[in-house]
Amino acid sequence: MRAIDKLKLALGEEIVRDDEEHLVLFSRDSSDHPGNSPLAVIHPRDVSDVIKAVDVLYSEKIPITPRGSGTSLSGGSVPTPNGVVISFDRMNRIKDIDTENLLVVVEPGVITGELIHKVREYNLFYPPDPASLESCTIGGNVAENAGGPRAFKYGTTKHYVLELEVVIKNGQVVRFGKRTKKWVVGYDIPMLITGSEGTLGLITEITLRLIPKPPKTYTLLAAFPDEVKAGISVSKLITKSLFPSSVELVDHKCINAVGDIIAPFLPEGTGAFLLVEFDGFGYEFEKQVEIAYDIFERNGVIDVFVAEDESTRERLWSARRKVLPSLESMGKLIRHEDVVVPRNRIPDLIIATEKIEKGFGLPITNFGHAADGNIHVNILYDKGQEDIMRKVVDRVMDEVISIGGTCAGEHGIGLLKKKHLRKELPPLSIEIQRNIKKIFDPENLFNPDKIF
Ligand SMILES: Cc1cc2nc3c(=O)[nH]c(=O)nc-3n(C[C@H](O)[C@H](O)[C@H](O)COP(=O)(O)OP(=O)(O)OC[C@H]3O[C@@H](n4cnc5c(N)ncnc54)[C@H](O)[C@@H]3O)c2cc1C
Structure with missing residues (x-):
């Protein structure tokens, strides 16, 4: 049969x-x-x-x-x-929200944004917020160790995974981790499975840690004449001991792509902006914002717009989340790179991509989670330009590695970044990881062509 x-x-x-x-x-x-x-x-x-x-x-x-x-x-x-x-589209139940122990038990197909909204009803907070949150699933987030704008302050998905149920070789089912806040009983296998891109087994249940919801947020948009000036401000903000929950950088091509949604908030001459958010009880917002303004002014800010109410705040975030879908609607193919560089080297990365763009003639856009040094470098190309696009990617990666960065911050290696992983990791590290896979999957059947 x-x-x-x-x-x-x-x-x-x-x-x-x-x-x-x-x-x-x-x-x-x-x-x-x-x-x-x-x-x-x-x-x-x-x-x-x-x-x-x-x-x-x-x-x-x-x-x-x-x-x-x-x-x-x-x-x-x-x-x-x-x-x-x-x-996992049918396995989409939120099984339990434990408001005393601050955790939630879910099936992998739960949509991330739905989980975030649901736990808010209990005054609880699930911080990881990939820009795709209205459509991606928690299972996909765990498998990719997804991040998002709030990762600088709150960490990525792996910082919230407590326990996993996983189906491995021959259909064996096994639980890893514990629903307690702490444990050191054996190896941290949930941390290993988080980010393993479906290569070790199938995640069928996830217990996530929650935290109390911060009562207040303060959101501002700082408009700069160009992305280098915006980039310089990012590391200055952090070295002044400010602790924003998010600092997102968006360059001029992305601004043009988003167009009308963001235009009312931007003064004339804007070539890039930072979307910055503070959260907490609010006692220290005034001081933090004062320091932030001072840094922005020293680095050539044109103007700062403050979101006075929740609906304006939501409009700014929705514009930020629309950056990628808007680029995608421009009729070009896009190679999405997801590099991380030391935060103070963001300006060097931007200058390097500008030079590469001039050299190869393919448009490159930069946006992303700047507080983490995580910049999404997007290369726009047409059918038939695949070879040039690959050369552009190689040049970008060479620059990233030369300034101490890495090829993947949150989107994983998948099929498209295997070459860069091989360049970045020592052969023994790859061999050890392959051997770990063999324990979970001796026949090499779980997503076998991914990562390595
Ligand atoms: C517009 C846009 C914005 C984005 N913004 C961000 C962002 O800000 N931050 C970020 O981190 N990512 C972002 N992403 C990338 C993507 O949304 C994330 O990687 C997300 O985690 C994928 O979730 P998914 O449910 O779509 O998973 P899929 O794409 O379906 O799968 C992703 C990986 O997880 C594996 N997988 C899925 N479910 C399971 C399971 N139950 N068990 C084992 N393996 C599984 C798959 O095999 C695959 O390797 C963005 C994508 C888009 C299109």
């Missing part, structure tokens, strides 16, 4: 889909990878469906690509050729 028929027998035709329309829908993610058609897409309802599916797929030696919402920008959720996708 064909493997797909065995799966249909074990799980039902409604759970195992192999109609053409479905296969096309699940063949790509949000990166510029052209995609691969899977043999089938499985939509488990619960962990027992996942176990049954992995049991069949493992014995048939069929590659398995787990999938949340497919917003990966590195090709992480592109199916492996001749493989099957396990999509």
Whole structure:
């Protein structure tokens, strides 16, 4: 019997889909990878469906690509050729919100923004806020160790994962971690699985730490004539002991792409802006903002706009979140790079990308989580320009490494950055990581073509 028929027998035709329309829908993610058609897409309802599916797929030696919402920008959720996708869209329940112990138990398919809104009703806060939060899933965030604007103050997804239930080789299910705030009972396997991009197993339940919701936020937008001046201000802010929750940098091409949504907030001559947010009880906002203004003024700010109410604040953030979708709607292909450099080298990175842009003639835009030194360098190109685009990427990466940076901050390695990982990590480190994978996945079936 064909493997797909065995799966249909074990799980039902409604759970195992192999109609053409479905296969096309699940063949790509949000990166510029052209995609691969899977043999089938499985939509488990619960962990027992996942176990049954992995049991069949493992014995048939069929590659398995787990999938949340497919917003990966590195090709992480592109199916492996001749493989099957396990999509967690039906496993989307918030199982428990424990307001006394400040934790939440979820299935992997819960949409990140829904979780953030839900726990707010209890005056609780889940800080990781990828710009894709209205569509990406918590499972995808754990698998990618997603970050977001608030990572500078609050950390990334890995700082919130307490316990994971994971289905590994042959459909075995195992729990790692503990629901307590602290533990040192053995290796920190949840930390290892977080960011493993679906290569070690399938995450079927996640317990996340929550924190009390900060009562107040203060949001301002500082407009600069260019991105270098904005970039210089970022490290100055942090060295003055300010502790903003977010500092986002957006360059002039991104401003043009977002257009009308952001225009009312920007004075004439704006070539870049910083979106800066402080949160807390509010006692110290006045002093922090005073210091921030002083730094901005010394570095050539044109004007500072303060969001006086929640709806204006939301408009500014929504403009920031629309940067990537707006670039994508311009009709170009985009290679999304996600580099991290030491914060005080952001201006060097910007100058380097400007030179590379001039040299190769492909537009490059920069925006991102500047407080972390995490800049999304986006290379815009047309079909037929793939070779030039790859040369541009190589040059960008050489610059990043030469100033002490890394090729991936939060989007993972997936299919598209394997070459850069090999350049960045010593061979022994890669060998050890491959051996770790073999323990979870001796047949190399979980997202086998990703990372290494
Ligand atoms: C407009 C836009 C803005 C973005 N902004 C940010 C940002 O600010 N910060 C950031 O970090 N990222 C950002 N991203 C990237 C992306 O949203 C994140 O990587 C996100 O974590 C992916 O979640 P997903 O549910 O879409 O996962 P998918 O894309 O479906 O999968 C991502 C990876 O996780 C694996 N995976 C998914 N579910 C599971 C599971 N249950 N078990 C095991 N492995 C699993 C997949 O195999 C794949 O390797 C952005 C993307 C877009 C399109």
